[in-house]
Structure formats: structure tokens, C-alpha cells
Amino acid sequence: MTKFLPKKTLLLAGAGHAHIGMLRRLSAARIKDTNTIDADIHLISEQPQTIYSGMLPGWMAGHYQLHDISIDIKSLCVRAGVRFIQQSLVQVNAASNKVVTTGDELKNFDYDVLSLNTGADTDMRWLRDRNGYNEHRSDSDDRDANTNVIAIRPLSTFIIQWQRILKDAQSSEKYQLAIIGAGAAAIELVMAAQVALRNINRSHQVTLVCGENLLSGFNLGFRQRVIKQLDRHGITIIRERATDYRDGKLSTTHKLLPISAVIAATGVIGSAWTASTDLDIEGDGFVAVNNKQQSVSHPNVFAVGDVATRVDKYVAHSGVHSVHGGAVEADNLLAYLKDSVMKSYQPKSRTLYLLSCGDKYAIGSWGNVNLQGRWVWHLKKYIDKRFIEVDKN
Numbered sequence: 046m047t048k049f050l051p052k053k054t055l056l057l058a059g060a061g062h063a064h065i066g067m068l069r070r071l072s073a074a075r076i077k078d079t080n081t082i083d084a085d086i087h088l089i090s091e092q093p094q095t096i097y098s099g100m101l102p103g104w105m106a107g108h109y110q111l112h113d114i115s116i117d118i119k120s121l122c123v124r125a126g127v128r129f130i131q132q133s134l135v136q137v138n139a140a141s142n143k144v145v146t147t148g149d150e151l152k153n154f155d156y157d158v159l160s161l162n163t164g165a166d167t168d169m170r171w172l173r174d175r176n177g178y179n180e181h182r183s184d185s186d187d188r189d190a191n192t193n194v195i196a197i198r199p200l201s202t203f204i205i206q207w208q209r210i211l212k213d214a215q216s217s218e219k220y221q222l223a224i225i226g227a228g229a230a231a232i233e234l235v236m237a238a239q240v241a242l243r244n245i246n247r248s249h250q251v252t253l254v255c256g257e258n259l260l261s262g263f264n265l266g267f268r269q270r271v272i273k274q275l276d277r278h279g280i281t282i283i284r285e286r287a288t289d290y291r292d293g294k295l296s297t298t299h300k301l302l303p304i305s306a307v308i309a310a311t312g313v314i315g316s317a318w319t320a321s322t323d324l325d326i327e328g329d330g331f332v333a334v335n336n337k338q339q340s341v342s343h344p345n346v347f348a349v350g351d352v353a354t355r356v357d358k359y360v361a362h363s364g365v366h367s368v369h370g371g372a373v374e375a376d377n378l379l380a381y382l383k384d385s386v387m388k389s390y391q392p393k394s395r396t397l398y399l400l401s402c403g404d405k406y407a408i409g410s411w412g413n414v415n416l417q418g419r420w421v422w423h424l425k426k427y428i429d430k431r432f433i434e435v436d437k438n
């Protein structure tokens with residue numbers, strides 16, 4: 046007599062770049078009727094839509110509408126034959142193969158295999174007094190101590206906060222916005238913000254507070270091109286570290302600046318749930334994974350993108366690695382379920398990075414080769430749209 050084994054449960058937590066790729070793949074396999082995965086698949090995500098970070102500065106600068114930069118995760122799940130669960134992950138108990146989530150109520154989910162792609166939080170440790178800071182604040186009438194300090198992540202909250210900034214700027218004579226951060230995201234944000242605020246009122250001003258190591262991962266030529274673009278936009282650069290914000294004043298190492306609001310793009314730190322998990326954690330709260338994107342402590346748990354850190358080599362936290370690492374991870378999830386051989390993710394030695402400069406202009410870097418111009422912005426737009434519009438056709 047044939048014995049039927051119960052189907053395994055594959056739980057996908059978070060709708061980051063990697064899981065979007067996985068859902069698209071499952072959806073394509075379903076259309077072609079080549080579905081090879083014999084498991085019940087569930088996806089847990091905080092929101093039914095996810096915002097694509099690569100196009101966020103373009104939205105701020107007015108080049109895109111919100112729907113242009115959003116991916117409809119819920120519909121993608123339906124097409125992929127995946128159950129969508131709108132909840133937020135709060136605990137992973139890997140010893141008992143369980144996760145706890147919150148939303149309208151606390152829930153528990155069992156899994157056979159878990160894949161984590163929940164991204165990371167903004168590192169707000171620079172802010173001396175975090176008492177009044179609430180990263181998930183979205184109520185525009187709530188204005189206590191640090192309401193005007195806005196973290197770039199989660200993006201869904203930032204979207205609401207940015208619209209409040211524009212509203213406040215519209216009713217101010219001189220609105221002073223500071224962006225804190227020294228990476229590519231901070232640079233794109235500062236130029237996008239300057240274009241948006243200048244469109245409202247010529248006397249509004251945006252300042253970049255970046256410490257001493259602006260774009261430290263990029264070559265000198267690229268950094269020089271970026272500084273020229275910041276100058277072109279009339280952006281003030283303060284090469285000091287920000288330390289606190291209160292009563293409308295931003296403290297840096299040696300200065301006290303009158304600032305109406307602050308946007309923090311100050312790097313990433315592990316999400317709160319990583320503090321209480323039994324998974325092995327590395328550095329500032331990232332799930333420790335091997336070259337197969339597999340947890341080093343629990344082989345049936347995989348993690349990819351900003352939530353994870355490779356233990357064998359340095360791989361930067363970026364959308365590019367989430368997409369490419371995610372494609373390998375998806376193969377490995379299938380292989381793990383079938384008990385077959387897994388692959389390793391080998392990042393390419395050169396990555397194309399395209400940085401938008403607020404108006405329709407961009408700078409690119411590919412290893413030591415640098416590019417710039419309006420055509421680079423159009424190239425970026427083409428690549429971004431190709432990523433986001435796959436499901437819209």
C-alpha cells in the first residue's frame with residue numbers, strides 16, 4: 046500500500062527582494078505547470094504592499110507616484126499559490142520550529158523549513174536621547190521630544206513621515222532639513238529632498254551630516270563626482286557626527302544646528318526580534334549564515350538580504366545581494382526540501398551601483414569605472430522599472 050507523507054511547510058518571513066523573486070518564480074512555474082515544490086508555502090509580511098527602496102528617492106523628488114514604487118505582495122502570493130499572512134514576525138524559536146507573530150493578535154506558526162527575508166532596522170544608536178523616539182510612529186499629531194527624527198526604515202512609516210515633512214515645509218518660511226548618513230542611500234535622499242523642498246520654497250535648505258567617511262566603500266573618482274553634485278544642489282555638508290536632536294537643534298561633534306526635522310539613514314542594525322531568538326546571531330543582530338544562506342546553528346532555517354550576515358566572507362548589506370543571494374537561496378530551499386545538493390552564493394567581484402542625484406541625473410560605479418549624466422538616470426530608471434513592473438504586465 047502506498048504511504049502518503051504529510052506535506053512539509055515552508056514558511057517565508059518578510060517580503061524583501063529575495064522573497065519577491067521567489068514568489069515570481071513560483072508564479073511563473075504555476076503558469077507553465079512546472080511546479081516542482083511539494084510543500085505548503087506561507088508568507089508572513091507586515092504589509093500587503095512593499096516599497097522598492099531603489100525608487101524611493103525618485104518618488105521623493107516627484108518623478109514617480111507611490112503606486113509606481115510599490116509591489117503588491119498579496120496578489121503576488123495569490124498568483125504563486127502561497128498563503129499570505131499579514132502579521133509581523135516577533136520571535137523565532139528554532140529549537141521547536143516555531144515563529145510567533147503579531148498583528149491583530151499574537152499567533153504561532155510551525156514550520157519544517159523557514160526562510161527569513163525581513164530586512165533590518167535603521168541604526169539609531171547615534172541619538173543620545175532615544176526616550177521620545179518611536180521607530181513605528183506614524184501619527185502626525187504626536188509631537189513629543191523626537192517626533193521630528195525620522196528613520197528611513199521601515200519604509201512604509203517613512204513614506205507617511207515624508208508627506209508630513211512636505212506639509213510642514215509648505216507652511217514654513219524657512220524649513221531646514223538634515224539628512225544623517227554617509228552611504229549611498231543618504232546621498233540619494235539628500236539630493237531628492239533638496240529638489241523636493243526647493244520646488245516648494247527657494248529658501249528651504251537641506252544639510253548632509255556625514256561624519257568623516259563619506260561613501261567609504263566607493264572609489265575616489267566616484268566620491269569626487271558625488272561631492273560635485275552635492276555642490277551643484279547647494280547642499281551644506283557637515284563632516285561631523287550627529288549626536289542628538291532636541292528642541293529644534295541638531296547636535297554634532299562641535300556644532301549646534303537649527304534644524305526643523307532630521308532623516309536618519311545611519312546604517313542598519315538587526316531587528317528587535319533577533320535579540321531573543323535561539324538562532325546564532327552575528328555582529329549587530331544579524332542571522333549568521335553560511336555560503337548557502339543557511340543558518341549556521343539550525344540547518345532548516347535560511348536567511349538572506351539585510352537580515353543575514355555571511356560568516357565566511359564579507360558581503361555588504363544591499364538590495365543587489367538580496368536579489369542575487371535570494372536566487373541561490375530559492376534553489377537551496379528546493380534542494381533542502383528534496384534532500385539534494387545545495388549551491389553556494391558567490392557575489393560578483395564588481396557590482397553596478399547607480400546613484401540618483403535628485404533631478405533626472407545619476408552617477409554610476411562599476412568597479413573602478415565611473416559614469417554620469419542624464420543617460421545614467423534613464424539607465425537606472427529602465428533597470429528599476431524592469432524590476433518593479435514584472436508583475437504589472
Ligand SMILES: Cc1cc2nc3c(=O)[nH]c(=O)nc-3n(C[C@H](O)[C@H](O)[C@H](O)COP(=O)(O)OP(=O)(O)OC[C@H]3O[C@@H](n4cnc5c(N)ncnc54)[C@H](O)[C@@H]3O)c2cc1C
Pocket residue numbers: 058059060061062063064089090091092094095096098099101102132133134135162163164165197199229230233234310316318349350351352362363364365366367399
Ligand atoms: C533610499 C534607499 C535607496 C537604496 N538604493 C539601493 C540601490 O540602489 N541598490 C542596492 O543594492 N541597495 C539599495 N538600498 C539598500 C536596500 O534597500 C537594502 O539593502 C535592501 O532593501 C535589503 O533588502 P531585503 O530583501 O533584505 O529586505 P527589505 O527590502 O528591507 O524588505 C524587508 C521586508 O520585510 C518586511 N518586514 C520587516 N520586518 C518584518 C517582520 N518583523 N515581520 C514581517 N515582515 C517584516 C518589510 O515590511 C519588507 O517588506 C537602498 C536603501 C535605501 C534606504
